[in-house]
Amino acid sequence: xxxxxxxxxxxxxxxxxxxxxxxxxxxxxxxxFYYLGDxxxxxxxxxxxxxxxxxxxxAMDEFAALGVDAAVLACNTATAVCADAxxxxxxxxxxxxxxxxxxxxxxYQRVMVLATPRTIESARLRRLxxxxxxxxxxxxxxxxxxxxxxxxxLYGEPFDLGAQLPERKGAEAVVxxxxxYIFYSExxxxxxxxxVFDGNFGTxxxxxxxxxxxxxxxxxxxxxxxxxxxxxxxxxxxxxxEKNNIIFLGKAANLNKSAYFRTxxx
Ligand code: DGL
Numbered sequence: 001x002x003x004x005x006x007x008x009x010x011x012x013x014x015x016x017x018x019x020x021x022x023x024x025x026x027x028x029x030x031x032x033f034y035y036l037g038d039x040x041x042x043x044x045x046x047x048x049x050x051x052x053x054x055x056x057x058x059a060m061d062e063f064a065a066l067g068v069d070a071a072v073l074a075c076n077t078a079t080a081v082c083a084d085a086x087x088x089x090x091x092x093x094x095x096x097x098x099x100x101x102x103x104x105x106x107x108y109q110r111v112m113v114l115a116t117p118r119t120i121e122s123a124r125l126r127r128l129x130x131x132x133x134x135x136x137x138x139x140x141x142x143x144x145x146x147x148x149x150x151x152x153x154l155y156g157e158p159f160d161l162g163a164q165l166p167e168r169k170g171a172e173a174v175v176x177x178x179x180x181y182i183f184y185s186e187x188x189x190x191x192x193x194x195x196v197f198d199g200n201f202g203t204x205x206x207x208x209x210x211x212x213x214x215x216x217x218x219x220x221x222x223x224x225x226x227x228x229x230x231x232x233x234x235x236x237x238x239x240x241x242e243k244n245n246i247i248f249l250g251k252a253a254n255l256n257k258s259a260y261f262r263t264x265x266x
Pocket of ligand 1: 043116
């Protein structure tokens with residue numbers, strides 16, 4: 001019998017979700033991915049909640065029309081603002097991404113979290129940090145950084161990264177709570193001279209487990225063998241060999257496609 005191909009929609013406000021797409025593609029080499037970035041309305045991070053829900057719903061509508069098996073909100077901001085609301089609306093599972101505070105708190109006691117204003121002020125992030133009582137977190141809302149990274153990666157507009165980053169003030173590790181920042185994982189780690197953490201691998205693993213439950217077919221991987229490389233820190237620009245069918249959607253399809261292949265594919 002012909003195996004049914006698994007089709008997954010991946011959404012972000014812009015290029016940030018490409019970093020998540022790469023992790024998901026590495027774990028699910030036989031899946032087909034649709035990537036939709038809303039680049040011309042990015043960044044979302046300082047927008048109102050109603051607007052973020054509306055824009056993200058438009059993307060989920062597009063995935064629904066394509067008949068995806070699952071979707072990934074490859075955007076911490078959209079996950080924080082509207083993952084719960086979307087999950088009751090759509091007939092396919094929606095996997096979100098959250099700042100990797102638990103992961104950082106396993107090894108460090110003073111951690112700084114960098115994210116967009118909407119993520120930083122979200123109840124979700126408060127719940128996550130409250131779940132790690134032995135770690136002290138300093139949360140920094142960065143209203144500009146996602147936009148600057150988007151513009152540098154897509155259009156080559158340089159900016160001063162250090163001028164966008166808050167002082168370290170004794171932090172031992174930094175959590176990148178916005179998928180855009182992962183493009184600059186190495187640079188941020190080098191700037192502060194401390195390890196960086198992100199939620200990409202956790203999201204990809206969650207998706208892989210979900211897909212196994214959905215299809216219980218041979219996906220070309222042994223889920224039990226999925227172990228994080230590089231201590232789950234997964235420096236952003238580790239490249240993969242492209243095996244997947246990836247279809248880029250939306251007005252910025254070509255921009256995202258070229259940024260993806262340029263940055264992440266060997
Ligand atoms: N990449 C997104 C995130 O993870 C959103 C950045 C933005 O659009 O402000 O939060």
